[in-house]
Amino acid sequence: xxxxxxxxxxxxxxxxxxxxxxxxxxxxxxxxxxxxxxxxxxxxxxxxxxxxxxxxxxxxxxxxxxxxxxxxxxxxxxxxxxxxxxxxxxxxxxxxxxxxxxxxxxxxxxxxxxxxxxxxxxxxxxxxxxxxxxxxxxxxxxxxxxxxxxxxxxxxxxxxxxxxxxxxxxxxxxxxxxxxxxxxxxxxxxxxxxxxxxxxxxxxxxxxxxxxxxxxxxxxxxxxxxxxxxxxxxxxxxxxxxxxxxxxxxxxxxxxxxxxxxxxxxxxxxxxxxxxxxxxxxxxxxxxxxxxxxxxxxxxxxxxxxxxxxxxxxxxxxxxxxxxxxxxxxxxxxxxxxxxxxxxxxxxxxxxxxxxxxxxxxxxxxxxxxxxxxxxxxxxxxxxxxxxxxxxxxxxxxxxxxxxxxxxxxxxxxxxxxxxxxxxxxxxxxxxxxxxxxxxxxxxxxxxxxxxxxxxxxxxxxxxxxxxxxxxxxxx
Amino acid sequence: xxxxxxxxxxxxxxxxxxxxxxxxxxxxxxxxxxxxxxxxxxxxxxxxxxxxxxxxxxxxxxxxxxxxxxxxxxxxxxxxxxxxxxxxxxxxxxxxxxxxxxxxxxxxxxxxxxxxxxxxxxxxxxxxxxxxxxxxxxxxxxxxxxxxxxxxxxxxxxxxxxxxxxxxxx
Ligand code: FES
Numbered sequence: 127x128x129x130x131x132x133x134x135x136x137x138x139x140x141x142x143x144x145x146x147x148x149x150x151x152x153x154x155x156x157x158x159x160x161x162x163x164x165x166x167x168x169x170x171x172x173x174x175x176x177x178x179x180x181x182x183x184x185x186x187x188x189x190x191x192x193x194x195x196x197x198x199x200x201x202x203x204x205x206x207x208x209x210x211x212x213x214x215x216x217x218x219x220x221x222x223x224x225x226x227x228x229x230x231x232x233x234x235x236x237x238x239x240x241x242x243x244x245x246x247x248x249x250x251x252x253x254x255x256x257x258x259x260x261x262x263x264x265x266x267x268x269x270x271x272x273x274x275x276x277x278x279x280x281x282x283x284x285x286x287x288x289x290x291x292x293x294x295x296x297x298x299x300x301x302x303x304x305x306x307x308x309x310x311x312x313x314x315x316x317x318x319x320x321x322x323x324x325x326x327x328x329x330x331x332x333x334x335x336x337x338x339x340x341x342x343x344x345x346x347x348x349x350x351x352x353x354x355x356x357x358x359x360x361x362x363x364x365x366x367x368x369x370x371x372x373x374x375x376x377x378x379x380x381x382x383x384x385x386x387x388x389x390x391x392x393x394x395x396x397x398x399x400x401x402x403x404x405x406x407x408x409x410x411x412x413x414x415x416x417x418x419x420x421x422x423x424x425x426x427x428x429x430x431x432x433x434x435x436x437x438x439x440x441x442x443x444x445x446x447x448x449x450x451x452x453x454x455x456x457x458x459x460x461x462x463x464x465x466x467x468x469x470x471x472x473x474x475x476x477x478x479x480x481x482x483x484x485x486x487x488x489x490x491x492x493x494x495x496x497x498x499x500x501x502x503x504x505x506x507x508x509x510x511x512x513x514x515x516x517x518x519x520x521x522x523x524x525x526x527x528x529x530x531x532x533x534x535x536x537x538x539x540x541x542x543x544x545x546x547x548x549x550x551x552x553x554x555x556x557x558x559x560x561x562x563x564x565x566x567x568x569x570x571x572x573x574x575x576x577x578x579x580x581x582x583x584x585x586x587x588x589x590x591x592x593x594x595x596x597x598x599x600x601x602x
Numbered sequence: 603x604x605x606x607x608x609x610x611x612x613x614x615x616x617x618x619x620x621x622x623x624x625x626x627x628x629x630x631x632x633x634x635x636x637x638x639x640x641x642x643x644x645x646x647x648x649x650x651x652x653x654x655x656x657x658x659x660x661x662x663x664x665x666x667x668x669x670x671x672x673x674x675x676x677x678x679x680x681x682x683x684x685x686x687x688x689x690x691x692x693x694x695x696x697x698x699x700x701x702x703x704x705x706x707x708x709x710x711x712x713x714x715x716x717x718x719x720x721x722x723x724x725x726x727x728x729x730x731x732x733x734x735x736x737x738x739x740x741x742x743x744x745x746x747x748x749x750x751x752x753x754x755x756x757x758x759x760x761x762x763x764x765x766x767x768x769x770x771x772x
Binding site for chain 1: 646649672673678679681687688706709710712713715726729733734739740742743744763764766768769771772
């Protein structure tokens, strides 16, 4: 025992580490900041540490080669002892990090902790948020399956819409003119070296600022921030009734962090990593590159943008959001911090969460995607096995109608449901629609023969409620 | 010599040290920066020479029907594996006229499929649809499908390897 004591004393004497760090660990923080509202930043950091640990572990087994990465992922998942769990941890850790960074940001925004003197805390936080998003995307690409390849193309095409330099940026991302050997190596360098290095640098900067400016006190309505007096007041209040960060504030961080890490581990064990898709073959077109859940809202956004404005929205939308986030602490760096006195801030958060969830819900069902694997209409649904109605039903199956229109539960969601279309449109109207198309429907005038068309119309005309109201059947 | 001149001498000495340190540091960074940035940007500048890839016997293509063909990019890296593959839609019509479209949707590059019954190309991603001549039929694509150069050589259909088409503005 004495030996260890001596050794420790020697170490501390020569390094002075404890002497330097202990005061920081135990510095006084506002009493009311030791709260369950303040645990999300540290939890994001814990998730990040988990990502570093599991990421490095995966690098022990992963081969960053366009031709072999897929096999190495299969190997990690199926043939190593804990590889499946480690991949699961890395995947769900990423989900957790995205979720927590979002919650942390909402908390900081709602309590207006970005106001004087913590403007730079917010700005470094916005940088960390962007880096986290880049990590999430590049992580999906280095999971080098077919979805990854096509996601890479879709992302590059978005970059391609940047005015003037789009083509260069796109080819810079792909690492050439086509997907190939260079693409994965480059994404790997981003995902494993460049972005993590930046994340660590900005995380240290962010933490330094938290200590330099002090943890913000939980806001009280009627105590506005005045840059002239804020620092004095803060210091005085911390001196008066502050508590040492370690362990009085930190124990909550540890408890919540423990819950987060345990949850990720449980999910990694029970659900495991996401399934690898088909191999990364750009000539295999049987692909629908839907991103991981946290990007689905953006996927939906891309699909729902009005086409004439899409370039502007795609390029300048994210830019504008970024700029607004950067500008926020300069737009308002003083005044009330309490959410009770900032109804607009609360409304903004509600609006953002609402629209993201809305887009997310739509993105899940992706009604704009044709359902190539829709089950064909059966004879029972068509209602007969001969005659024009039957032939029309078969055309409905064969001519692609089914991919976009649903009848009696079979088919896609892009166009209107046609289960009872016979009640709504006359034969003439149906013919006209099919021939000329409409809003988002191609015209089939050039592809259908007259017989096919009239069969199809007979079939659609027969799609009525079983007992139609006498008044609802038009004379045609 | 007065105290004053000594200080100003000392001052300019310090200034000199500051300048020389910053200059040398920047110069070193600049020098090694050239090969570093150059390597990273190389793929934008280095364009592989396009080559003609045979994709099948002309006679083997069904008349008036799009068929997907696979071929290998121009000079793929040895470790590219299956990622060196690319696909295109080829149609032979009367008089052996050939139409070749990129499989990449002109909207955001997703793979379009030829739906033979409907005589349409359909994109799974955001519902882009094209007629059989490649023009937009519905959905968000801002322009028609991209076509690839094609030729017939010794009864073989050959496609010229091309970059992934990037829809740009301006
Ligand atoms: S990529 Fe084809 S519709 Fe968007």
